[in-house]
Amino acid sequence: MRLTRHHELFRTSVRSVLERECAAVEDWEREGAMPVHDLYRTLGEEGLLGLTLPVEHGGLGLDLGYSYVWARELGRVASGSPAMSLSVQTDIVLPLLVAAGSGRVVEDFVRPAVRGELVAALAATEPGGGSDLAAVRTTAVPDGDDLVLDGRKAFITHGSVADFAVVLCHLTTPDTAASGLDSLALVVVPTDLPGVRRERYSAKLGNRACDHGGLDLAGVRVPREYALGEPGSGYEWLTRVFTRERAFLAAVATSRAERALAGALARARGRGVLGRPLAEHQAIAFALAELDAELALVEEYTGAVFQLLDEDRPALRQASIAKLRATRLERDAAEAQLRVYGGEGYLDGGPVERAWRDARAGALAGGADEALLHLIAGHLSTDH
Template sequence: MKLNRQHELFRESVRMVLDRECVELVDDWERDGVMPVHQLCKTLAAEGLLGLTMPVEDGGLGLDLGYSYVWAQELGRVPAGAPAMALSVQTDIVAPLLARAGTPEVRRDVLRPAIRGELVAALAATEPAGGSDLGALTTTAVRTERGFTVNGTKAFITNGSVADFAVVLCRTGEAAGIGDLALLVVPTNLAGVRQVRHTGKLGHRSCDHGTLTFTDVEVPAAYLLGEVGEGYELQTRTFTRERCFLAVVALGQAERVLRATVHHARRRRVLGRALTDHQAIGFRLAELDAELDLVRSYAGEAYQLLADGAQCLREASIAKLRATRLLREVADVGLQVRGAAGYLGVDDVERTYRDARAGSFAGGADEALLHLIAGHLTGTEQE
């Protein structure tokens, strides 16, 4: 990714904000299992961080994607995955979708308040029976005189039980296959919407995840994004930016853990020598460092393709696949190097080890990404 001095100055600024608003507080959030996402969004919005690349006319800053790239890197420095998971939905998944396909009413009622930190967003595509197969969705949106009636259930949704609105992928029944999919903005205060929080998660314990159930929910026609039948295409475009963003966040997390592990290994002595002086440890850390450089370079190129307006779902999927796998590997080695102390959770590596497991399915399961990559290879590409 091509960055200039302005991007680096922004990095210094956003790092100070995240240190103050997240790094110093995240241990308490994780202990309590709750992150004050509404207050956090308001605070970050006051710093201009919720609309970095959004149109100026909608309250954003209208900046280039280099700022999104730096934002993702810095979120990766936070010693817990929860803030990045919750905020990525707000800034780099839902907001760009609303800016691209939202009606004037959606921009006025939803996008602009979200950029101001007044509304928390969710993207509701995954259902209890699965999320990777978009063509198998069962949530319906039946056209009425005033708009659509929505029925169905979405599960494992980031910000699901606290969101003020959700962008919901629905089946309309107006065409065959994926041609009848539509995206609707559904305020969660509408009659018939029920939100339930998931608890007892392995990782991302302070990030809200929940189930959204829709029972005869009446949604205005103006809250349709694009046209009926464009849901699949819009969702695929969303996947592209989401996967680029998640890849860069994962690499930021991997770098943080690797640096901390090297620091620990240099100070810890076994058989009279630092752990880094034992080839079994030193070479393993060197391999991870080399892999981190390679994957970071590839993810940066994928982000640059995105910034240039190129079709890069394949590249985004590769970046996300390799970055999240590398994070799991780095966290595993970090825990091993610390031994029993790591298992007891004396620092944030144990937390990262738990959080990193979600990378194999959040934002696209590894198997779904490999299926897409294989499709490009064989000429049968399909999400």
């Protein structure tokens, strides 16, 4: 991504906002919750929730380089939770609503969400499976001017705190079957409607401050204008959402890997065994050098994916590759950091073990590793 002096000035200012507003992140992790609505209002006032959205919808109308810098700075925070939470709002749901939503969707959801008054969720995964779109069972059936939704969603970031969710479902009539890619649709559902039941997951491996939960929808009625895009375009929109989401998660993971590697290096230089710092033992020096080399490549590649997105070029394969490698690198760097910290890294509640726990989500959220490999393998058979 070609970054200018303006992007770098933005980096400096967003870094200081995040240092100030996420100063209590260690407490949030201990408590297992972050004050998401308060945080969003403050970040909304700073203009950070609509960086790349059009000015006429309340955004700042900036290029994707700002989204890249935003992701990289979120990845520098001491826990993965703020990045996981904010990615859903700024780079998954809101760009989708602007691109595919009706005027009413923009009025009812985009403007207030850019101000930080509403918190968004993307509800695609179901208890029956997240990797396989054929597992989607949730339906939206037209009834007069409304759609009536029934189904269950699982593992949703913001599942119990979101004010609205974009729900992946099959848009069907009473006579058509709820299956196949053609009937997939994305429908905006306010979570305070009758028939919506929210469940909070209280015990999780990582990203403990970030809310995750399930959503049950039983006869939930929304206006037809809350369906996104033209009928039959749900799969195409989902593909676009996944592309930007994966690029963003790759940029976040790049910074989280960088952070863990820096932590590992500092410890390896300061801790000695057999009369020499750990960093001077070849086994450790080479392990850290491997990570450093991979970081240089991942950083460059992820930046290039953002450049493709900024030029509005197709990039699902490239974004999937970036996410696969960057999140894997984050896990490897967190593992290396844990290793050089010895027994101290094993203690609960510290940044070292938290980085290791948080990194595991990268193999699932935004697409499981094998789901990404399945997609990349599919391109192998068509492109070669």
